[in-house]
Amino acid sequence: MEDKPRSLKTMLAEAKDTSELMVDLSYAALYFDDEGMAEAVLDLESDMSELVHEMRALALLAVRHPREVDGMSSVLQVVSAIERIANDAVDVSHIVTRHLGIPRLLVADLAQAAEVSHRLVVSRGSHLANHPLRELELPVVVGMRVVAIKRGHRWITDVDGDTVVEPDDVLFMRGSPAGIVRLRELAAAEPWEPPRVDETETVSDLDRAVDTLVEMKNLSETAVGLAYSTLVLRDPALAREVRSLEDRLDEMKASLQTWVLRAAADNVEISSLRGLLQLAEAAEDIGDQAYQMSAIVLENEDLHPVLAMALGDADDVVMHLPVAPGSAADGASLGELALNVDPGFHILAVRRGNTYLYNPRKYVVLHAGDEVLASGPDEGQPRMAEIFGYRFVEDEDTGLTELVPLESAPG
Numbered sequence: 279m280e281d282k283p284r285s286l287k288t289m290l291a292e293a294k295d296t297s298e299l300m301v302d303l304s305y306a307a308l309y310f311d312d313e314g315m316a317e318a319v320l321d322l323e324s325d326m327s328e329l330v331h332e333m334r335a336l337a338l339l340a341v342r343h344p345r346e347v348d349g350m351s352s353v354l355q356v357v358s359a360i361e362r363i364a365n366d367a368v369d370v371s372h373i374v375t376r377h378l379g380i381p382r383l384l385v386a387d388l389a390q391a392a393e394v395s396h397r398l399v400v401s402r403g404s405h406l407a408n409h410p411l412r413e414l415e416l417p418v419v420v421g422m423r424v425v426a427i428k429r430g431h432r433w434i435t436d437v438d439g440d441t442v443v444e445p446d447d448v449l450f451m452r453g454s455p456a457g458i459v460r461l462r463e464l465a466a467a468e469p470w471e472p473p474r475v476d477e478t479e480t481v482s483d484l485d486r487a488v489d490t491l492v493e494m495k496n497l498s499e500t501a502v503g504l505a506y507s508t509l510v511l512r513d514p515a516l517a518r519e520v521r522s523l524e525d526r527l528d529e530m531k532a533s534l535q536t537w538v539l540r541a542a543a544d545n546v547e548i549s550s551l552r553g554l555l556q557l558a559e560a561a562e563d564i565g566d567q568a569y570q571m572s573a574i575v576l577e578n579e580d581l582h583p584v585l586a587m588a589l590g591d592a593d594d595v596v597m598h599l600p601v602a603p604g605s606a607a608d609g610a611s612l613g614e615l616a617l618n619v620d621p622g623f624h625i626l627a628v629r630r631g632n633t634y635l636y637n638p639r640k641y642v643v644l645h646a647g648d649e650v651l652a653s654g655p656d657e658g659q660p661r662m663a664e665i666f667g668y669r670f671v672e673d674e675d676t677g678l679t680e681l682v683p684l685e686s687a688p689g
Contacts, residue, residue: 285336286333286336286337286340286353286584286588287584287587287588288588289329289332289333289336289588290333290353290356290357290584290585290588290589291588291589292329292435293326293329293330293333293357293360293361294360294506294588294589295435296322296325296326296329296364296435297326297360297361297363297364297367298502299322299425299426299435299450300319300322300323300326300363300364300367300368301363301366301367301370301499301502301564302395302425302450302452303315303316303318303319303322303367303371303395303397303450304316304319304367304368304370304371305370305394305395305495306394306395306396306397307319307370307371307374308370308373308374308380308553308557309394309395310396310397311374312374312397313374313375314397315371315374315395315397315450316371316372316374316375317371317375318397318428318448318450319367319368319370319371320368320371320375321428321433322364322433323364323365323368325433326361326364330357330360330361333353333357334354334357337350337353337354337357338350350582351579351580352574352579352580352581352582352585353582353584353585355570355571355574356509356571356574356585358570359505359567359568359570359571360567362563362566362567363502363564363567366560366561366563366564366567367560369556369559369560370556370557370560372556373553373556373557378552378553378556379551379552379553380553380554380557394452394453394454394455394458395425395450395451395452396422396450396451396452396453396458396461397448397449397450397451398448398449398450398451398461398462398465398467399446399447399448399449399465399467400443400444400445400446400447400448400449400465401445401465401466401467402445402446403445403466404445404464404465404466404467405464405465405466406443406449406464406465407443407444407445408442408443408444408445409442409443410439410440410441410442410443411424411437411438411439411440411441411442411443412439412440414443414464416451416461417453417619417620417621417622418619418620419457419460419464420453420454420457420458420460420461420464421453421454421456421457421616421618421619422451422452422453422454422457422458422461423451423452423453423622423655424437424441424443424449424450424451425437425450425451425452426449426450427441427443427447427448427449427450428447428448428450429444429446429447429448438657439657449465453618453619453622454618454619458470486533486537487534487537487538487541487554488554490530490533490534490537491534491554491557491558491561493530494527494530494531494534494558494561494562494565495557495561496636496637497523497526497527497530497561497565497636497637498523498527498561498562498564498565498568499564499637500523500626500627500636500637501520501523501524501527501564501565501568501569502564502567502568503596503624503626503627503651503653504516504519504520504523504568504572504626504627504636504651505517505520505568505569505571505572506571506589506596506653507596507598507626507651508520508571508572508575509571509572509574509575509581509585509586509589510586510589510596511596511598512575512581512586513575514575514576514578516572516575516651517572517573517575517576518576519627519634520568520569520571520572521569521572521573521576523565523568523569523636524565524566524568524569527561527562527565527566528562528565530562531558531559531561531562534554534558535555535558538551538554538555595653595654595655595656595659596626596651596652596653597623597650597651597652597653597654597659597662597663598649598650598651599649599650599651599652599662599663599666599668599681600647600648600649600650600666600681601644601645601646601647601648601649601650601666601667602646602666602667602668602683602684603646603667604646604667605646605665605666605667605668605684606664606665606666606667607644607650607665607666607667608644608645608646608667609643609644609645610643610644611640611641611642611643611644612625612638612639612640612641612642612644613640613641615644615665617652617654617662617665620661621654621655621657621658621659621661621662621665622654622655622658623652623653623654623655623658623662624652624653624654625637625638625650625651625652626651626652626653627650627651628642628644628648628649628650628651629648629649629650629651630645630647630648650666659679663681664684666681667683667684668681668682668683668684669681669682669683669684
C-alpha cells in the first residue's frame, strides 16, 4: 500500500476497499485467464494480513473500560468478516494459479456482467501516460474507472483525480466491459477479444450449474454491499434482506453441487469441474460473511461508531436515494441512465414497496417512490443526487449530509 493507515477508522476503510478489490481481481483473473491478475490478489493478501493484525491490536488497545467491550466486539466481528472475504478471493484466484480448470461456458457468462475488472499495463507514449486521471475522464470516455495502480512493487489504492498515470503503471480498472477495446487502444496495449463459447454445444446439467454460479457471484457481491449499507444506515430491514440472500446462496450451492456431479456422469471433462466447486464454496462463504456483518444490526448488538464512520469514508460510498417525481430518474431505465458511466455508481438494489430487486438489470425502469441503494465514488454524490431530483448538501463542520429536493433547495 502507498501509506500505512494510522487510525482504526482509516484502517477499516482501507481493509474494506482492499477486500473488494481482491474479489474483483480474482473474478477478473478467471474472466481473462490472467495469472498476473491472480498474482496481484496474492500480493494484496500479504498487505491485508498485516492490516488485519494491526486492526485487532489497535481495537484491543482502544478498550479502556469494560462497558466499551461490547461495542468494540462489533469492530472485531467486521474485521474477521472482511478477512474471510479476502481469503475467499484468494481461493478464487487459486483456480487460475493452480490451473484447477473452469468451463469456457462460465468464462463467457462472466463476460456478460454489467461491470468487470480489467488489468492494463500503460505503454510509454500512449494517450494515458503522464496525464492525471481527472484530465483523462476515463469514466466518461470508456465507462471504466481506475480503482488501483501497481507501480513497481508499490500499490496505490487511494486513487483520485490528481493521480498521474506513469509509463509502465499497471492499472486495475472497473466498469463496463464494452469499454475495454477503446481503453486498450488508449493505453497502446495489445488488442483484446471477448471470450466466446460454441453455442452449438449443449450440456444441460453443466449449463444449469454455470448459470447458478454466475447468479451466486452476483448475489454474494450484492449481499456484501447491502451488509455495508446495513452498518452505515443501521437498518434492520436491510439486515433481513442480507439474511435472505445468505439463505438463497446456501440453497444454490447445494443445487450446484448436484448438477456438477451429474455433469461428471455425462462424460464432461472432470478437470473443468474442480474450479466450479471451489468457486461455489467461495461465493457462498462471501455471503456468509456478509450476514455476519449485518447480524450485528439484526441482533441489536452495540455498534461502535467507528464502523459507520470508516465505511462511509471508504473509496466507494453508499447512497440511499428515493426517486423524486419528475426527476431524470423517474420513468427512465437503468440502461438509459448509465449511472455506472456518469457519475460512476453501481446500483446494489432497488426497493419497490416492501420488496427489493437485487443487482437490477439495465431494463429495470425506475418510478417515483422507488428507493435506490447505490455505491460509487465520493465525488460523484452531487451528480447522483441531481439525477434523482435532489441537491446534495454537506455540512462542512460536522460532515453530515442531506438530500434537499431541487424545487426547495436554496439557489
